[in-house]
Structures are given as structure tokens and as C-alpha cells.
Amino acid sequence: MRNQTAVVTGASSGIGAASARRLAAEGFSVICAARREDRISALAAEIGGRAIACDVTNPAAVARLAQEAGEDVTLLINNAGGAIGLEPVAEADLDAWQTMYAANVIGATAVTKAFLPTLITNEGQVIFVTSTAADGGYEGGAGYCGAKAAERAVVGSMRLELVDQPVRIAEVSPGMVRTEEFSLTRFGGDQARADQVYAGVDHPLVAEDIADVIGWIATRPPHVNIDRITVRPRAQAAQHKVHRTA
Structure with missing residues (x-):
């Protein structure tokens, strides 16, 4: 694991922060990237990594991230993104849709494009954190x-396009993960509504569960590619089927 450098986007909280910690424990030098510089600076200090402020929807910020990260990057974790709102299509907030698409699809693609030459040279790997939301629609x-399905399409296309190149393309597709911010952000800071998402669910996943999977994928031998892993809590049999206690 010597001289292995990982870049984790969306590292200021949740799955991103947990993944940065896990990768550092695996021996990676970790570059923590996110918009909230105070948070990633604290995380980088904790794990002996580096913090680089980056909004993945800003092309100049993405270019700066790639330049400052340098030529030793062997692993990219595309984790930045998220959900906004839960309205039916008839009441869709199209500005929110554009924001989700910009971060989850365009942003992840822009960061990947910026790092791809280095990752190919270093025989590295890209891991996309998508969602079981990509499996199909729900009310x-x-x-x-749609945004996560589009991100998954990027993953699949890249794997085909780069089959002759020494770079691996993987996808982790989490189901119900309870983090401190995902649902809170989705519902505009409404804590009660965010808590209701997980009400009655026996042990939803936590960020560290997904970080464990990311750490495992990242440490497979170079000839092993993990195409996609779906990770759900036992209480969630499918996107629409969740067991809740009274």
C-alpha cells in the first residue's frame, strides 16, 4: 500500500468522511475534497491526509483539485452528490433536479475526466457511490x-470504453443508509421529516458500512474488478419493501 493516494469527494460528512477514514486505515494517503473547507481540514488533520476545497459542479475547482492532488493518485472515490426533495413529477422543482444532476452526474463525470489520465498511468481505480435509487423509480x-441512473450509465459506459486500459471502474450502490445529513438535506433541514425516513427500521446501514465495502474494493488485486455491489440493511428487501416495527 505504499505510495497509494486516494481522492475522496464529498468528504465533509457521511459516507465520504467514513471512507476517508477507512482508506487512511488501509494505508492510503487520502485527499479529502468537499466544499466545506473547515470540515475537511479537521478530517485531514485527524487522518494525516490533505484537504482541498472543491465544488464538483465548478469546472475551475475541479481542475484545481486535479492539479493540486498531483501525479500519485491511484484511487478516486466519486461520492459527492445527494438528493433534494420528494415531490411527484407533477410538482417537480426543476431547479432541484438540475442541482442533483449537476452534482451526481456532471460533477462526478468532470472529476473522473480530470483524474483519468493519472489513474491510467498509475493503473488505478475509480469507485462511484451511486444508489439503489438507480434501480428504478419510486413515488x-x-x-x-434519474440522476443516479444517469451516473450508473456513466459507470457502465466507461468500463466498456476503457476495457483495454489498466484502470478499474467500480460501483457501490447503497440502499437505506442513515447519516447525519442525507435526509436532512433532502428535506430542507426538516429534522422530523428526515427522522421519519428511518422510523421503525431495525438497524439501517450507517456510513461506516459503506466505507467497509469501499475499503474492500480498493484493496483487491489489480486484476480484480468489482463491477457493482448493492448494499442494503437486512430490513430492506428492495427499494419499495422495508420492514418497520410498530
Whole structure:
């Protein structure tokens, strides 16, 4: 694991922060990237990494991230993104849809494009954090489901396009993960509504569960590619089927 450098986007909280910690424990030098510089600076200090402020929807910020990260990057975790709103299509907030698409699809693609030459040279790997929302639509989820499905399409296309290149393309597709911010952001800071998402669910996943999977994928031998892993809590059999206690 010597001289292995990982870049984690969306590292200021949740799955991104947990993944940065896990990769550092695996021996990676970790570059924590996110918009909130105070948070990633604290995380970088904790794990002995580096913090580089970056909004993945800003082309100049993405270019700066790639330049400052340098030529030793062997792993990219595309984690930045998220959901906004839960309205039916008839009431869709199209500005929110554009924001979700910009971060989850365009942003992830822009960061990947910026790092791809280095990753190919270093025989590295890209891991996209998508969602089981990409599996199909659910009521109120058209915007987020569409964005994550589009991100998954990027993953699949890249794997075909780069089959002759020494770079691996993987996808982690989490189901219900309870983090401190995902649902809170989705519902505009409404804590009660965010808590209701997980009400009665016995042990939803936590960020560290997904970080464990990312750490495992990142440490497979160079000839092993993990195309996609779906990770759900036991209480969630499918996107629409969740067991809740009274």
C-alpha cells in the first residue's frame, strides 16, 4: 500500500468522511475534497491526509483539485452528490433536479475526466457511490432516481470504453443508509421529516458500512474488478419493501 493516494469527494460528512477514514486505515494517503473547507481540514488533520476545497459542479475547482492532488493518485472515490426533495413529477422543482444532476452526474463525470489520465498511468481505480435509487423509480423520487441512473450509465459506459486500459471502474450502490445529513438535506433541514425516513427500521446501514465495502474494493488485486455491489440493511428487501416495527 505504499505510495497509494486516494481522492475522496464529498468528504465533509457521511459516507465520504467514513471512507476517508477507512482508506487512511488501509494505508492510503487520502485527499479529502468537499466544499466545506473547515470540515475537511479537521478530517485531514485527524487522518494525516490533505484537504482541498472543491465544488464538483465548478469546472475551475475541479481542475484545481486535479492539479493540486498531483501525479500519485491511484484511487478516486466519486461520492459527492445527494438528493433534494420528494415531490411527484407533477410538482417537480426543476431547479432541484438540475442541482442533483449537476452534482451526481456532471460533477462526478468532470472529476473522473480530470483524474483519468493519472489513474491510467498509475493503473488505478475509480469507485462511484451511486444508489439503489438507480434501480428504478419510486413515488417522489424521479429527480434523484434519474440522476443516479444517469451516473450508473456513466459507470457502465466507461468500463466498456476503457476495457483495454489498466484502470478499474467500480460501483457501490447503497440502499437505506442513515447519516447525519442525507435526509436532512433532502428535506430542507426538516429534522422530523428526515427522522421519519428511518422510523421503525431495525438497524439501517450507517456510513461506516459503506466505507467497509469501499475499503474492500480498493484493496483487491489489480486484476480484480468489482463491477457493482448493492448494499442494503437486512430490513430492506428492495427499494419499495422495508420492514418497520410498530
